[in-house]
Amino acid sequence: MHIHPKITPIYQTSVFKFEDLTELEQYFGEPGSRYMYSRNGNPNSDELAAAVNRWEGGVGAIATGSGMAAIFAALAACCQAGDHVLCAADIYGGSSSLLNQELSRLGITVTYVPFEQLYNVGQFVQATTRVMLAETISNPLLRVADLRRLAAECHQHGLKLVVDNTFATPVLTRPLELGADMVMHSVTKYIAGHSDVTAGVVVAAEPEVAARLKQVSVFYGLTLSPMESWLAVRGLKTLRLRVREHSHNALAVAEFLRQQPAVREVYYPGLPDHPQHALAQEQGAGLFGGMLSVLLADEVEVVNRFMQRSQRFPFAPSLAGVDSSLSYPLGTSHRYLTPEQQAELGISTGLVRLSVGIEPVEELLADLKQALG
Numbered sequence: 001m002h003i004h005p006k007i008t009p010i011y012q013t014s015v016f017k018f019e020d021l022t023e024l025e026q027y028f029g030e031p032g033s034r035y036m037y038s039r040n041g042n043p044n045s046d047e048l049a050a051a052v053n054r055w056e057g058g059v060g061a062i063a064t065g066s067g068m069a070a071i072f073a074a075l076a077a078c079c080q081a082g083d084h085v086l087c088a089a090d091i092y093g094g095s096s097s098l099l100n101q102e103l104s105r106l107g108i109t110v111t112y113v114p115f116e117q118l119y120n121v122g123q124f125v126q127a128t129t130r131v132m133l134a135e136t137i138s139n140p141l142l143r144v145a146d147l148r149r150l151a152a153e154c155h156q157h158g159l160k161l162v163v164d165n166t167f168a169t170p171v172l173t174r175p176l177e178l179g180a181d182m183v184m185h186s187v188t189k190y191i192a193g194h195s196d197v198t199a200g201v202v203v204a205a206e207p208e209v210a211a212r213l214k215q216v217s218v219f220y221g222l223t224l225s226p227m228e229s230w231l232a233v234r235g236l237k238t239l240r241l242r243v244r245e246h247s248h249n250a251l252a253v254a255e256f257l258r259q260q261p262a263v264r265e266v267y268y269p270g271l272p273d274h275p276q277h278a279l280a281q282e283q284g285a286g287l288f289g290g291m292l293s294v295l296l297a298d299e300v301e302v303v304n305r306f307m308q309r310s311q312r313f314p315f316a317p318s319l320a321g322v323d324s325s326l327s328y329p330l331g332t333s334h335r336y337l338t339p340e341q342q343a344e345l346g347i348s349t350g351l352v353r354l355s356v357g358i359e360p361v362e363e364l365l366a367d368l369k370q371a372l373g
């Protein structure tokens with residue numbers, strides 16, 4: 001019997017069989033010819049890694065159990081005890097927690113670079129600085145980094161640039177083409193896209209880095225499961241369509257919110273008065289993504305009333321699903337920063353982050369209108 005499934009089946013197995021020692025030698029002698037043990041490689045996780053690798057234009061990728069595992073793998077691939085990392089100050093809260101609370105224990109130190117100084121990092125670089133971590137579009141204030149400039153600045157100082165491309169997705173921006181050395185995603189977000197998977201991926205621009213990533217993934221056991229990989233591959237097939245709809249809806253929502261008296265500020269790179277609007281336009285292929293943040297009055301009751309009233313934007317502290325949601329940076333992703341750091345980043349009581357889904361946009365606007373009313 002010949003079975004030719006169009007779609008890769010789920011290889012829900014932890015281990016693979018060998019007929020004899022010849023086959024075992026084949027496994028070690030011809031990489032990619034067979035599978036042995038799912039922590040080391042599985043057809044489903046390899047399919048996901050290869051698909052994102054293709055999207056991002058890399059030379060090799062790994063799929064990991066979460067976006068955090070992806071950030072860890074990217075940093076562990078190029079740092080050891082005694083090394084120093086530069087990190088954009090506008091960064092996902094989990095990334096700074098990983099650096100501050102865990103990598104510091106392994107002897108890897110960090111300096112945060114304010115947004116205004118991203119292209120002039122000389123004063124922050126030490127003899128042991130290896131790498132810079134930054135986001136294409138930052139969380140939660142949607143600041144856009146000029147990746148070509150940032151990569152040039154990093155390389156001038158002998159640093160690798162790791163880009164967290166979770167918010168932008170490769171539909172908007174492909175960081176490796178702009179000079180980045182690694183690009184990573186929380187696959188949990190747009191890549192999988194349906195709020196039903198936790199996963200990550202890291203893509204490398206050079207074969208030696210790809211090999212380091214693979215080793216880190218296997219030895220630390222960062223591997224993604226077959227089922228999660230399969231779901232993410234399924235989601236990825238509609239990435240281009242979804243991100244277009246997310247972007248169109250988010251632009252309409254941003255324009256609408258800007259006119260509401262209860263809204264003090266809207267942060268969205270698609271608005272003409274956003275400080276990096278021109279850069280976002282050029283670097284994002286004319287799309288601006290599905291994420292935006294709004295500043296309401298800095299009062300807990302105002303925020304609570306908005307959350308309680310909105311029907312189409314449930315408070316769910318994640319993002320990028322096909323269904324809209326909202327989150328609250330001060331109480332979730334940026335909870336563990338000091339009050340000074342929160343204030344510096346502009347994360348205040350009234351700041352609410354919207355993840356705009358792909359629903360009919362009139363329904364979203366009507367819901368926001370009544371929630372703010």
Ligand SMILES: *Cc1c(COP(=O)(O)O)cnc(C)c1O
Pocket residue numbers: 066067068069092094135139164166167185186187188189198199200
């Ligand atoms: C969610 C997120 C992460 C972490 O990914 P997990 O899948 O939650 O581990 C990293 N970076 C950004 C920008 C994120 O939004």
